[in-house]
Amino acid sequence: MSDIKIRAKLKDGETEVKCLMSHPMETGLRKDSKTGELVPAHFIQEVVCKSKDQVVMTANWSGGISKNPYLAFKFKGGEVGDPIEITWTDNMGETQNAADKIT
Amino acid sequence: MIDAKRRILLKGSLAAGTVGVAVGAGLLSPSLVLASWNEAAFHAKDLPTALTSLMGSDAAETSEAIKIKAPDIAENGAVVPVTVETDMAGVKSIAIVADQNQTPLIASFDLGESAVPFVSTRIKMAKTSNVVAVVQTGDKLYSNAKEVKVTIGGCGG
Numbered sequence: 001m002s003d004i005k006i007r008a009k010l011k012d013g014e015t016e017v018k019c020l021m022s023h024p025m026e027t028g029l030r031k032d033s034k035t036g037e038l039v040p041a042h043f044i045q046e047v048v049c050k051s052k053d054q055v056v057m058t059a060n061w062s063g064g065i066s067k068n069p070y071l072a073f074k075f076k077g078g079e080v081g082d083p084i085e086i087t088w089t090d091n092m093g094e095t096q097n098a099a100d101k102i103t
Numbered sequence: 104m105i106d107a108k109r110r111i112l113l114k115g116s117l118a119a120g121t122v123g124v125a126v127g128a129g130l131l132s133p134s135l136v137l138a139s140w141n142e143a144a145f146h147a148k149d150l151p152t153a154l155t156s157l158m159g160s161d162a163a164e165t166s167e168a169i170k171i172k173a174p175d176i177a178e179n180g181a182v183v184p185v186t187v188e189t190d191m192a193g194v195k196s197i198a199i200v201a202d203q204n205q206t207p208l209i210a211s212f213d214l215g216e217s218a219v220p221f222v223s224t225r226i227k228m229a230k231t232s233n234v235v236a237v238v239q240t241g242d243k244l245y246s247n248a249k250e251v252k253v254t255i256g257g258c259g260g
Contacts, residue, residue, distance in 0.1 A: 064208075064209035076218075
């Protein structure tokens with residue numbers, strides 16, 4: 001079970017991919033309200049989006065992206081049934097991967 | 104003599120221990136995995152420094168061809184939806200910046216050949232400021248900005 005939700009829709013020759021990831025996205029600047037200590041930085045640094053093993057887009061992020069990040073992008077040349085693959089890696093070295101098909 | 108060496112050794116291992124703990128707690132963010140993640144740019148405290156380390160220059164020309172969709176007033180700075188779109192040709196990358204954030208550079212998107220210059224995401228904003236989108240085409244930089252008023256800041260708290 002992966003925590004990345006993907007919707008990929010083909011419309012007028014362009015595929016719009018929308019995805020939601022589940023991640024705390026801590027900047028490292030926020031203080032814990034109970035202990036007053038800084039919460040360590042923990043955020044997604046890189047998201048790689050592939051279609052048919054070709055990289056469509058690479059996103060590099062800081063902690064300035066909201067918690068449970070949303071990302072949408074478009075590309076040309078996709079066809080219904082083509083696979084879409086999203087992989088993220090965070091600053092702790094964790095990584096997650098999900099795949100879906102264009103509809 | 105032996106005793107003195109023992110002291111030195113102890114000191115040394117203690118120091119190493121402290122560094123280890125600091126790394127473990129994420130105080131020294133270990134740049135462990137990603138070669139492409141531009142640490143200098145993402146840790147830069149102002150926009151020109153961030154742009155220079157990210158794109159090699161901060162000389163961006165203002166262009167109305169870049170469309171930024173963001174709310175005029177964001178009640179919650181922790182979640183500000185931002186969409187950047189342009190009809191320019193040959194866009195290589197798009198960067199999103201909130202210029203009053205502690206580290207202004209929020210995201211950079213490297214577009215592949217088939218990608219359309221369109222990205223949409225949600226960002227955090229510390230306070231009312233401009234959301235700046237920087238678009239790189241070939242060797243030129245273009246930017247546009249839109250002010251977003253923030254009622255409750257989304258960083259720290």
